[in-house]
Amino acid sequence: MSEGVKEENQLYDEINITPMLDLAYVLLVIFIIMTTASVQGVKVDTPQTINSASLAKPQIRAITITSDGSVYLDAYPVDMASLEQRLSEYKNGNPELPVVLKGDAAAHYEKVSEVLEICKKLDITEVGLVTKKIAQ
Structure with a gap:
């Protein structure tokens, strides 16, 4: 029983960064889509x-x-x-x-x-x- 308590209070050696990378990839894809959608031509003030x-x-x-x-x-x-x-x-x-x-x-x-x-x-x-x- 003392071993189970010891494992619960043990500090993590590594941080799991997979969820952060997933979020970064999603934000990158959204940024690329929004940037290409806004480029439709050259804006000029026509007479x-x-x-x-x-x-x-x-x-x-x-x-x-x-x-x-x-x-x-x-x-x-x-x-x-x-x-x-x-x-x-x-x-x-x-x-x-x-x-x-x-x-x-x-x-x-x-x-x-x-x-x-x-x-x-x-x-x-x-x-x-x-x-x-x-x-x-």
Whole structure:
């Protein structure tokens, strides 16, 4: 009987960390899911117009220009050379490639002009400009 009492009062040599690791893995998975769910594109403040039409064509490529002049193709940052190269590849796959240009209202017009020149050079004729409709 004295041996049973001795075993109950014995200090633990190790701490079981398995439940803590399980919790850490669950938190890591939740963090990854929440982070990827929040990344949907590049946020810009588009200019406002009275009428705005939406394009609903398949395989539309979106070019975004931020207020600091960064250029994105389908939410991936690109420079002008890689933009031209990738648009050329898309144009070879689809001769009637539609492109949507989404520029921030504070973006430099020079960047917008450069992107439009690339589209003209590649003979991309279906270019739409994204704007917000003014609430009246």
